[in-house]
Every structure is written in structure tokens, then in C-alpha cells.
Amino acid sequence: MQLAGWRHIYSGKVRDLYTPADGSDAHLLVVASNRVSAFDHVLEPPIPGKGALLTALSNWWFARIDLPNHLVDDRAAAPEVPAEVADRAMLTRRLEMHPIECVVRGALTGSGYAEYERTGAVCGIELPAGLRDGDLLDTPIYTPAYKAPLGEHDENITFARSVELVGEDVATALRDASLRLFTAARDLAATRGVVLADTKFEFGRDPLTGELVLADEVLTSDSSRYWDASAYHDTALPRQDRLASFDKQIVRNWLSEHWDRTGEPPALPERIVAQTYERYRELYVRLTGGEPPYAPVAV
Numbered sequence: 001m002q003l004a005g006w007r008h009i010y011s012g013k014v015r016d017l018y019t020p021a022d023g024s025d026a027h028l029l030v031v032a033s034n035r036v037s038a039f040d041h042v043l044e045p046p047i048p049g050k051g052a053l054l055t056a057l058s059n060w061w062f063a064r065i066d067l068p069n070h071l072v073d074d075r076a077a078a079p080e081v082p083a084e085v086a087d088r089a090m091l092t093r094r095l096e097m098h099p100i101e102c103v104v105r106g107a108l109t110g111s112g113y114a115e116y117e118r119t120g121a122v123c124g125i126e127l128p129a130g131l132r133d134g135d136l137l138d139t140p141i142y143t144p145a146y147k148a149p150l151g152e153h154d155e156n157i158t159f160a161r162s163v164e165l166v167g168e169d170v171a172t173a174l175r176d177a178s179l180r181l182f183t184a185a186r187d188l189a190a191t192r193g194v195v196l197a198d199t200k201f202e203f204g205r206d207p208l209t210g211e212l213v214l215a216d217e218v219l220t221s222d223s224s225r226y227w228d229a230s231a232y233h234d235t236a237l238p239r240q241d242r243l244a245s246f247d248k249q250i251v252r253n254w255l256s257e258h259w260d261r262t263g264e265p266p267a268l269p270e271r272i273v274a275q276t277y278e279r280y281r282e283l284y285v286r287l288t289g290g291e292p293p294y295a296p297v298a299v
């Protein structure tokens with residue numbers, strides 16, 4: 001997407017990154033698209049309103065986190081944010097990003113559970129035997145990953161390896177901040193009937209001040225696993241329903257019934273698009289207690 005005053009430099013599955021077209025390098029624009037991805041595929045059509053809702057959720061969490069973050073508050077000194085993306089863009093300070101995905105897990109699932117099944121540990125952290133997919137851990141664990149080249153899967157590493165990569169002081173600061181932020185967010189989500197199973201933070205160094213800055217998106221349902229607490233604790237439910245991703249389960253269930261996982265997935269029908277937006281909206285309302293930015297849902 002062309003944005004006046006900005007040059008597109010990178011696209012992730014669901015977000016796009018822009019640098020100022022005038023060549024200045026103090027800022028970056030992070031634009032959340034309405035794309036939704038599942039099973040490592042970007043799906044069609046986009047979900048109208050998703051980008052704005054997740055940007056609002058990220059901003060809501062940034063405002064509650066007591067660490068410096070990359071959001072620009074003095075917009076006068078920065079390039080203008082184009083109106084067409086204003087509700088789904090973050091104007092940020094450009095940081096020297098640490099090449100570590102700071103993953104914190106309060107429950108064992110996904111790649112963490114897969115590694116546990118193979119080795120009995122995750123990122124070098126030994127866990128008790130007999131854990132099942134989705135089990136809550138007694139205490140959250142920090143399971144960093146080394147940022148692979150854009151588009152590839154990140155590689156789980158030990159804390160000791162992260163020390164080799166970024167040094168003892170930064171590695172320790174990343175771990176301590178990540179565990180503290182996760183625990184606070186998990187406790188807040190629990191009061192809203194939502195289980196925060198895991199999340200991924202990214203940090204950078206501010207080249208001007210040298211301080212550690214919280215970057216990227218925070219605690220969105222693209223960077224975190226959120227489950228419905230009542231479903232999770234209903235042990236009579238099949239596991240896949242207990243561990244249903246709050247926002248993507250409707251899409252995943254529909255794809256499981258309409259796609260054999262070969263080739264490109266079929267386009268989602270309108271009712272699935274509308275139901276999925278409603279799930280994003282329900283997560284936002286439950287976590288924040290407020291209404292998300294309204295977006296036209298094509299019906």
C-alpha cells in the first residue's frame with residue numbers, strides 16, 4: 001500500500017512497516033492490516049476493522065505499562081500519519097531492535113509444548129513430567145527465541161544463549177521486564193474472564209538515550225494466545241475447545257471443515273468474517289471494558 005510521505009520497507013503476515021520518504025531515520029510507521037492469518041496462511045478476505053481494533057488494544061496496554069515505549073507522543077516533530085491508516089497505525093521512534101523474541105508462557109502449548117514433548121524442557125527450562133497440551137504452569141517461564149530473518153520461524157534459545165547474543169545486562173533486563181509485564185497482564189486479563197496463555201514482547205535500544213524501550217505491538221491477539229476462562233476451566237470440553245484461540249477459533253473451525261490443508265485456503269464466507277470481527281470486538285470489550293473504534297463490517 002502506497003502512503004504519502006512514507007516508503008514501504010517490509011510486510012509481515014498482518015502488518016506493514018514504513019520509513020519516512022524524506023530519508024530521515026528517527027521514526028517508523030507500523031501499520032496493522034485487516035488481514036488475518038491461520039495455519040501459516042494469510043486468509044481472504046480481510047476482516048474490516050481488525051487492524052484498528054488490535055491497534056487500539058495495543059495502545060490500551062502500552063498506556064498501562066510503566067516501561068518506556070516506542071510510541072511517539074509529540075507528533076509535531078514527526079512525519080504526518082496518513083489519514084487512511086490513522087486508526088490502525090502506530091507512529092514510533094526508530095530503535096535499535098534487540099534480535100530476541102521475548103516470549104513468556106503461563107501455559108504450555110504450541111511450539112513450547114512441542115519442544116517439551118521432545119525434550120521435557122523448553123529453552124533449557126526443565127519442566128515436570130506428565131504435562132498436557134494447554135496445562136497452566138506453576139509459574140510463567142521466559143522462553144526467548146532468536147529472531148530469524150523476516151518471514152522464517154524463530155528459533156527457541158536458552159537464556160544463556162540470549163546472553164551471548166545481547167550481553168548479560170540486556171538479556172537480564174529483557175527477561176525480567178518480560179516476566180513482570182506478562183504476570184501483570186495475565187492477572188488483569190484473569191479478572192476479565194480471559195486466560196492470557198502466552199505472549200511475545202519485542203524491545204529495542206533508543207539510540208539517543210540508550211534506554212531499553214518496549215516496541216512492536218503488545219498483548220494483542222496476534223502476539224499472544226488468549227483463551228476464554230470459562231471454556232478453559234470446563235474440563236468436560238474437548239481440549240481443542242478449551243484451548244480455542246479467542247479470536248481465531250471460528251476461522252480455524254471453518255477452515256478445518258472446508259479445506260484439506262493443501263494449496264491455498266478457500267476465501268472465508270461473509271458470515272465467518274462478521275463473526276470473527278465480533279470475536280475480536282468481544283475480546284477488546286472484555287479486556288478494556290470499553291468499545292473499540294467502530295469499523296464498517298461488510299454485511
Ligand SMILES: Nc1ncnc(-c2cnn(Cc3cccc(F)c3)c2)c1Cl
Binds near residue numbers: 030094216
Ligand atoms: N520502533 C521500531 N524501531 C525499529 N524497528 C522496529 C521494528 C522492525 N520490525 N518490527 C516488526 C514488524 C513490525 C511491523 C511490520 C512488520 F512487518 C514487522 C518492528 C520498530 Cl517497531
